[in-house]
Amino acid sequence: MDxxxxxxxxxxxxxxxxxxxxxxxxxxxxxASVAGRGDCTDNDPPSAPGWSSxxxxxxxLREIFRQEGWEKDDTGQLSTIANHERRIKVxxxxxxxxxxxxxxxxxxxxxxxxxxxxxxxRNVTPYIFPEMEEDAARNTADYVTWYLCIYNEDDCVRxxxxxxxxxxxxxxxRYSERIFILSEDDWKTMDFPQQDDNSGPDIEVSVxxx
Amino acid sequence: MFNPKRLTLARRRRRxxxxxxxxxxxxxxxxILRYESGDVLPPDDSIAKLSRALSFPIDFFFGPDIxxxxxxxxxxxxxxxxxxxxxxxxxxxxxxxxxxxxxxEQRFYLPKQDLINLGVExxxxxxxxxxxxxxxxxxxIKNMVHLLEAKGVRVFSLxxxxxxxxxxxxxxxxxxxxxxxxxxxxEHSRYDAAHELGHLVLHKHGxxxxxxxxxxxxxFAASFLMPSSDVKAILPRVTTLNQIIQAKxxxxxxxxxxxYRLHKLxxxxxxxxxxxxxxxxxRGFREKEPYGIKREQSIAWxxxxxxxxxxxxxKKDVANELNLPFEExxxxxxxxxxxxxxxxxxxxxxxxxx
Numbered sequence: 001m002d003x004x005x006x007x008x009x010x011x012x013x014x015x016x017x018x019x020x021x022x023x024x025x026x027x028x029x030x031x032a033s034v035a036g037r038g039d040c041t042d043n044d045p046p047s048a049p050g051w052s053s054x055x056x057x058x059x060x061l062r063e064i065f066r067q068e069g070w071e072k073d074d075t076g077q078l079s080t081i082a083n084h085e086r087r088i089k090v091x092x093x094x095x096x097x098x099x100x101x102x103x104x105x106x107x108x109x110x111x112x113x114x115x116x117x118x119x120x121x122r123n124v125t126p127y128i129f130p131e132m133e134e135d136a137a138r139n140t141a142d143y144v145t146w147y148l149c150i151y152n153e154d155d156c157v158r159x160x161x162x163x164x165x166x167x168x169x170x171x172x173x174r175y176s177e178r179i180f181i182l183s184e185d186d187w188k189t190m191d192f193p194q195q196d197d198n199s200g201p202d203i204e205v206s207v208x209x210x
Numbered sequence: 211m212f213n214p215k216r217l218t219l220a221r222r223r224r225r226x227x228x229x230x231x232x233x234x235x236x237x238x239x240x241x242i243l244r245y246e247s248g249d250v251l252p253p254d255d256s257i258a259k260l261s262r263a264l265s266f267p268i269d270f271f272f273g274p275d276i277x278x279x280x281x282x283x284x285x286x287x288x289x290x291x292x293x294x295x296x297x298x299x300x301x302x303x304x305x306x307x308x309x310x311x312x313x314x315e316q317r318f319y320l321p322k323q324d325l326i327n328l329g330v331e332x333x334x335x336x337x338x339x340x341x342x343x344x345x346x347x348x349x350x351i352k353n354m355v356h357l358l359e360a361k362g363v364r365v366f367s368l369x370x371x372x373x374x375x376x377x378x379x380x381x382x383x384x385x386x387x388x389x390x391x392x393x394x395x396x397e398h399s400r401y402d403a404a405h406e407l408g409h410l411v412l413h414k415h416g417x418x419x420x421x422x423x424x425x426x427x428x429x430f431a432a433s434f435l436m437p438s439s440d441v442k443a444i445l446p447r448v449t450t451l452n453q454i455i456q457a458k459x460x461x462x463x464x465x466x467x468x469x470y471r472l473h474k475l476x477x478x479x480x481x482x483x484x485x486x487x488x489x490x491x492x493r494g495f496r497e498k499e500p501y502g503i504k505r506e507q508s509i510a511w512x513x514x515x516x517x518x519x520x521x522x523x524x525k526k527d528v529a530n531e532l533n534l535p536f537e538e539x540x541x542x543x544x545x546x547x548x549x550x551x552x553x554x555x556x557x558x559x560x561x562x563x564x
Contacts, residue, residue, distance in 0.1 A: 028446070028447065031446070031447035031449065032447065034449045035447060035449040035482070038449040202352065203352060203353055203357050203360050204360060205321060205356055205359045205509045205510050205513065206320075206360075207319070207320055207321075207510055207514060207517070208318060209317065209318055209319075209517050210317055210318060210319060
């Protein structure tokens with residue numbers, strides 16, 4: 001069961017601010033992820049769209065947030081950005097059509113391994129001996145890991161930033177918090193902005209008989 | 211008095227060599243050479259034949275000298291594809307436009323030219339400066355032809371039956387002229403108008419020539435029609451060609467032009483740009499523009515003929531007074547009809563005559 005769902009934009013913004021993130025920044029990451037998927041053609045292997053979507057999402061996430069003092073972190077081959085002050089990490093994950101739907105939950109598209117399972121465990125039960133990790137100065141063992149869950153199928157795109165709290169058989173099964181980033185309607189408005197076909201101010205041309 | 215310069219002009223307008231014209235009226239090429247040099251005055255029957263062969267009224271050949279446009283003063287966009295005959299024919303049309311323009315200016319007050327010399331600036335900076343001067347901000351340009359006319363540029367159409375002549379512009383003293391080829395798509399023609407504006411403000415007093423000048427005018431046109439801030443605000447990230455197709459309506463440009471602009475602005479990657487170019491071709495958008503715009507037409511000439519129509523003066527009357535073939539005048543004026551202009555004016559309160 002979800003503990004908290006921030007589905008309204010004002011609510012989401014408030015919670016994101018606490019995490020040191022903004023809606024616009026995360027939407028920009030979603031856009032990059034969709035661009036990555038769009039780079040793939042029928043000639044690419046079946047796994048390419050998902051991989052490309054994830055890769056471009058991560059890259060953009062880092063491009064945006066490293067400028068703001070976040071650091072990239074690949075501990076245990078889980079690619080994230082880390083905020084050492086707030087002790088949080090953010091990863092990108094391709095998820096199914098439960099994404100950004102209130103009475104459902106996002107399910108990761110591909111099975112996750114032990115690193116994600118461990119990250120989920122630590123979201124619930126922080127690691128109590130962080131100094132035991134190899135790199136004590138930069139160990140992130142007690143960080144909370146959030147996932148930017150992106151659903152992208154055909155022309156439909158939705159996204160949420162969520163904190164998984166349960167993990168079973170390679171899939172996230174519960175979240176302690178869910179912050180809705182992008183609804184289907186939001187995306188459609190952004191993707192195809194309604195433009196005035198005849199934009200710009202009127203132009204007056206003065207012609208007068210002598 | 212027969213004016214040999216007018217014979218040369220009419221022959222060039224018809225894209226005829228001296229040899230071809232000589233054949234058409236059964237004289238030797240040398241005879242035509244002597245007629246055009248003024249060494250010999252053609253007899254009346256030869257003038258009648260010349261008139262028929264060239265489809266110009268006899269009286270045309272007896273008028274005063276006409277200002278000639280030369281390929282040195284006119285900035286032609288298309289350089290390599292255009293033949294000398296095509297270039298000369300287009301320039302001759304320009305000379306005929308001068309005749310019409312002078313006739314109108316004797317009878318009407320038209321906007322004074324409001325261009326500035328921006329030859330020292332980079333094309334992108336020049337586009338920004340001119341937008342600032344004209345208080346356009348970052349807004350899209352609703353109609354390039356109307357904008358040029360409002361700023362004192364005389365805009366004429368060329369109906370050259372060839373796509374190799376893009377457009378050209380020229381300063382005639384202090385008066386800027388732009389000629390647009392209506393054989394091009396409306397989007398292409400609009401882009402040409404911005405390109406020619408680039409030449410007028412960047413290259414009035416010389417500066418680069420040839421390819422370099424064309425490249426500068428292109429950069430100016432892209433910046434002027436699609437200001438970077440506006441493009442970045444509307445399309446911060448592009449993922450699909452459909453996005454470009456939808457967004458291009460804002461700036462009334464071709465998909466190809468917007469794709470190119472997005473690439474230059476770094477919004478579309480090299481890879482994506484190439485992909486979109488391929489998709490453009492595959493989807494047939496190079497032949498048929500999606501969401502095509504209406505061809506931009508002159509509002510100044512329309513207003514002139516609307517006024518003249520009230521005095522029962524038609525375009526044909528003007529052509530007759532200037533001793534020009536009606537088709538020549540019609541082709542220069544975007545095919546506007548005086549009566550249609552009058553009707554449009556009645557139904558459109560926004561187009562006030564000041």
